[in-house]
Amino acid sequence: MESLRAEAREAPESGIVEVMTYGWGRPGLIPLWAGEGDLPTPEFIRDAASRSLADGETFYTSQRGIPELREALADYHTRLYGRPFQPERFFVTGSGMQAIQIAVDSVAGAGDEVLVPSPAWPNIVAALGVSGARPVELPMSLGNDGWVLDLEKLKAAITPKTRAIFVNSPSNPTGWVAGREVLAEILDLARKEGLWIISDEVYSRFYFGDAPRAPSFYDVAEDDDRILYVNTFSKNWAMTGWRVGWISAAPELGQVIENLIQYSTSGVAVFMQRAAVAALNDGEAFVAEQVARARSGRDLICSALERTGRTRFAWPAGAFYLFFAVDGEPDTSKLGLRLVDEANIGLAPGTAFGAGGEGYMRLCFARGADGLQTATQRLVTWLQTSCA
Amino acid sequence: MESLRAEAREAPESGIVEVMTYGWGRPGLIPLWAGEGDLPTPEFIRDAASRSLADGETFYTSQRGIPELREALADYHTRLYGRPFQPERFFVTGSGMQAIQIAVDSVAGAGDEVLVPSPAWPNIVAALGVSGARPVELPMSLGNDGWVLDLEKLKAAITPKTRAIFVNSPSNPTGWVAGREVLAEILDLARKEGLWIISDEVYSRFYFGDAPRAPSFYDVAEDDDRILYVNTFSKNWAMTGWRVGWISAAPELGQVIENLIQYSTSGVAVFMQRAAVAALNDGEAFVAEQVARARSGRDLICSALERTGRTRFAWPAGAFYLFFAVDGEPDTSKLGLRLVDEANIGLAPGTAFGAGGEGYMRLCFARGADGLQTATQRLVTWLQTSCA
Missing domain, CATH: 3.40.640.10 (Type I PLP-dependent aspartate aminotransferase-like (Major domain))
Structure with missing residues (x-):
């Protein structure tokens, strides 16, 4: 290993993959950690x-x-x-x-x-x-x-x-x-x-x-x-x-x-x-459908988290992620693993996204309303019942 | 352009592509320049x-x-x-x-x-x-x-x-x-x-x-x-x-x-x-068929070129290329273009293959007998009639 090129050896494992590996195969887990929707290619x-x-x-x-x-x-x-x-x-x-x-x-x-x-x-x-x-x-x-x-x-x-x-x-x-x-x-x-x-x-x-x-x-x-x-x-x-x-x-x-x-x-x-x-x-009709789904997903999750009073974020103006901080939870690498265990949802820790990402979690909302509603409910319940 | 990274700017255009571009679309040209056979995927x-x-x-x-x-x-x-x-x-x-x-x-x-x-x-x-x-x-x-x-x-x-x-x-x-x-x-x-x-x-x-x-x-x-x-x-x-x-x-x-x-x-x-x-x-039967075709191709082209007395090469022990020199034709970049014009076949110049390749041409024989026989005949005729 030490004979490999330093830049290759030092290329980091993706911090998103870490929590994915942890949560892989959990029954009923709703995965919102990757940058991928739930629809197959048309x-x-x-x-x-x-x-x-x-x-x-x-x-x-x-x-x-x-x-x-x-x-x-x-x-x-x-x-x-x-x-x-x-x-x-x-x-x-x-x-x-x-x-x-x-x-x-x-x-x-x-x-x-x-x-x-x-x-x-x-x-x-x-x-x-x-x-x-x-x-x-x-x-x-x-x-x-x-x-x-x-x-x-x-x-x-x-x-x-x-x-x-x-x-x-x-x-x-x-x-x-x-x-x-x-x-x-x-x-x-x-x-x-x-x-x-x-x-x-x-x-x-x-x-x-x-x-x-x-x-x-x-x-x-x-x-x-x-x-x-x-x-x-x-x-x-x-x-x-x-x-x-x-x-x-x-x-x-x-x-x-x-x-x-x-x-x-x-x-x-x-x-x-x-x-x-x-x-x-x-593909324009499909793109329009996807964007509309993402917009609904955004509105659903942002409104629900706002109501908890325990999170801090800006409503995303684009893309399909919510990047949010949870009061009293600065260590989001651990938080990612806890949410797998305690809420059965998979989010990506903000630390994976480099400087300025500490203290945040990323949630992908490019999903159908059903799965997203359940995931939102799980997250809200966790926020309301977990101790800071 | 000068603002690009030197290693990117200096990456050479493939020397094989040059002759391919030259001969592209010539009616009836038999292309033996690429490392590719004539069969689609099974x-x-x-x-x-x-x-x-x-x-x-x-x-x-x-x-x-x-x-x-x-x-x-x-x-x-x-x-x-x-x-x-x-x-x-x-x-x-x-x-x-x-x-x-x-x-x-x-x-x-x-x-x-x-x-x-x-x-x-x-x-x-x-x-x-x-x-x-x-x-x-x-x-x-x-x-x-x-x-x-x-x-x-x-x-x-x-x-x-x-x-x-x-x-x-x-x-x-x-x-x-x-x-x-x-x-x-x-x-x-x-x-x-x-x-x-x-x-x-x-x-x-x-x-x-x-x-x-x-x-x-x-x-x-x-x-x-x-x-x-x-x-x-x-x-x-x-x-x-x-x-x-x-x-x-x-x-x-x-x-x-x-x-x-x-x-x-x-x-x-x-x-x-x-x-x-x-x-x-x-896929083993297909591999066996491909290798048998390549072996026949090799035997056909090597025997024919040997008989002309105008080429120098070693019978390839593997892969599916013949790498050969033509007496009196040291400039194979030019030779590649001439063979397009004068024999309607596409070969790759040895200069594309770096040090030691000067003076050689590469011919891909991973082909069915029909096309390869015609190509061989064209090459042999050219060798017998062209002036050194």
Whole structure:
């Protein structure tokens, strides 16, 4: 073991996995710890993959993605952002995670620093560590108006080694959504300092404001700004298990991104890509259904917890997680295990999400009302009866 | 572009892709440039994936692979190597390429060196470059008894920065197969020097000796030796497009490998893994058919080229490539393009395979007799009529 590379040895076990392992297989446990809903992928998407398999589409394919999928991605973005996108800026990856890995490998390595507002999805910081780059976490704080990113603190954290800022809005785990002005300010800072932005807008459709998507760097940036957008089919179309994502970037970066795909997994199966095309072209009704479910889930759990008077949180403006603190329970790693034992529900401890996450729990509300109502009732009862 | 990380910017475009791009879409061109046969994945394997899709197996799964697949891998190895293997040493990856990436990331990074006997599959050296490690190529030479790895040269190349030796036997592109004694000597050297071995035995079933597989490090090593075996479903079961592979390693490395999977693609789709189980458990007849086809292909092309008197090569002992030089044609990058124009066949230039590959062409003979006979005839005619 000691002969392994230090960065590999030191890559942390996911703090979410720890409680999942603890609670695995408990009868009746309601799992709200992962970033995954309870619906399988819609049938029309699965069928598209099966048809392609039946047609024998099992050979190597283009590293950047099949033309049909890059076209469908361009059309999808054109519809969603109200301005034209070209297929040449889309690169199909083997998961949103791989999109992050490739974005990181594109801009940072040993000796470099990347700024990450936190709490953040643990895999971001971990992927930076594996790459050899140093993640610099910038803890956000929960004030009366919700979670706040301190732009002065962001600016002050920039050093000559800083190469990029990683922005995840809507945020997993806090539900924070950066407004258009905040995005413009971050972009302005990145432009002035010559930094890259890696923009993780995976949850953009899960937005509880009055629009079909959250504000985006696409609203404020030029096509040739130094932004690598990372995204996935996992959440919008309930395709978590598939491992298909995409990068959107200036087409000039195409050869570099293609090479990094080539030397990591060498492309994505054609039959997976056919399913992704179906999701983009025919999946809007399903996305709407999922977002409506998430909104109901959010309202249910937030209202119920508010009434207990024992929790502290901001109503999430996006994504599908509630990130909340429990009065008198600062050690949420232990709390996660206790809630498995004492309430038969599975939540993820905030410590897994890095600096600023201590004292919080993450609950995924991308679920049908039945399971979520039971889970909420269990949590409320526990809050009302457990001693601080 | 200049603001990208140097290792990303400098990752080379595959030298195989260059000629493929040149010849793409030429009417009637016979493509023998890629490491891929002409058969789609067998139907029973495709059906296993479609059944799983129909069953709704579209959720996140274990990072190490589903238990059924790790079990099937253990059984497969037990049958093939004639001694017991435990499921705990197998880790499912999103392609053989990813198995290499994870093996590399496990043992080497910025400032480290890895020895790579060459000519070698270009992605090996490129993946090392992306990781920040320095690949040190050790050119093998073609003598009267075939390709030879000079162990003294290997030993002399070790420096305090050396972390691993990458061994690919049977070799893509040369068809070299390391005998048991050579493997034992490499292992001995690695043990003495405290080095890791990354053993790429992807072509072990494509062996033209009198056995169902090539000699392996499994024949000479202990279970806890510092060896990371990388492998893929691509070749044996005609699953190139699927992107499923595996790592075999001491179970003690499990958490590190799991973490590196987590932070690169976060696992492989369950429905892909169901197909892989079918391949392992019910695919032996298909493997035998493929190996027999490759053997016929080898005999056909080698005999025909020998008769021209204009080529120089060793009959490959394994894998499914012929790596040959043409008298009077030292510039094989140009030769690749000329053969597209003048013979309507697609071969890969040896320069793509690094040091020692100059002056050679790689031809994939994993094809049915019809196409291969035509291709051979075209190549022979070209050799007989073109001027040196």
